[in-house]
Amino acid sequence: MYHHSGTALQQASGSAAGVLQPRTEDTDAILYQRCTWCGTAMYHRLLCPVCRGSDLRTERSEGTGTVRHSTVVHRNTPAARNVSLIEMAEGFVVRGRVMGPPIGIHSGDRVRLSTAKDPVRGEPVFQLLDEPYRAWS
Numbered sequence: 001m002y003h004h005s006g007t008a009l010q011q012a013s014g015s016a017a018g019v020l021q022p023r024t025e026d027t028d029a030i031l032y033q034r035c036t037w038c039g040t041a042m043y044h045r046l047l048c049p050v051c052r053g054s055d056l057r058t059e060r061s062e063g064t065g066t067v068r069h070s071t072v073v074h075r076n077t078p079a080a081r082n083v084s085l086i087e088m089a090e091g092f093v094v095r096g097r098v099m100g101p102p103i104g105i106h107s108g109d110r111v112r113l114s115t116a117k118d119p120v121r122g123e124p125v126f127q128l129l130d131e132p133y134r135a136w137s
Contacts, residue, residue: 030061030116030124032092041091063113064089065126072102086111086126096124 033056034041035048047054070084082102087093098105099114111126118125 028063028113028116030063030088030094030113031058032061032088032090032094033057034059034090041088043092043094059090061088061090061092061113064129065094065111065113067098067105067107067109067111068093069107070098070102070105084126086124094124096126097121098126098128100128 030043032041032043033045035051035053036055036057037053038048038051040048040050041059042049042056045056048056065086065088068085068087070082072080073083074080080102082098082105084096084098084105085093086096086098097118098109098111105128110129112129114125114127116124
């Protein structure tokens with residue numbers, strides 16, 4: 001599989017996500033795509049979901065975002081964990097985990113990327129930017 005990047009062709013690895021592999025081993029960044037036709041930002045896609053264009057350029061996220069949705073999962077894990085949808089500042093949505101007590105993570109909380117790849121699940125891990133003032137007891 002080849003991915004067109006400017007005037008040069010670079011070979012990607014065997015999977016569709018291979019086009020997002022960084023040239024250097026930087027594990028503290030999320031790489032996403034931006035459509036060169038309509039400017040839509042997306043995460044791990046082969047075609048733009050808006051205009052169906054295939055000319056996508058890879059960009060690096062600054063790592064800040066907002067929790068759009070969070071849920072607590074008790075299945076296939078020794079302890080409860082959260083699974084959250086994070087809307088990044090660049091406009092794309094990524095699924096990941098927010099550090100902290102699962103019950104204390106709510107929609108609208110601001111987060112920053114802690115590590116781009118959890119060693120166990122392979123998902124991005126985020127930390128809360130603002131300490132929640134929900135429990136005053």
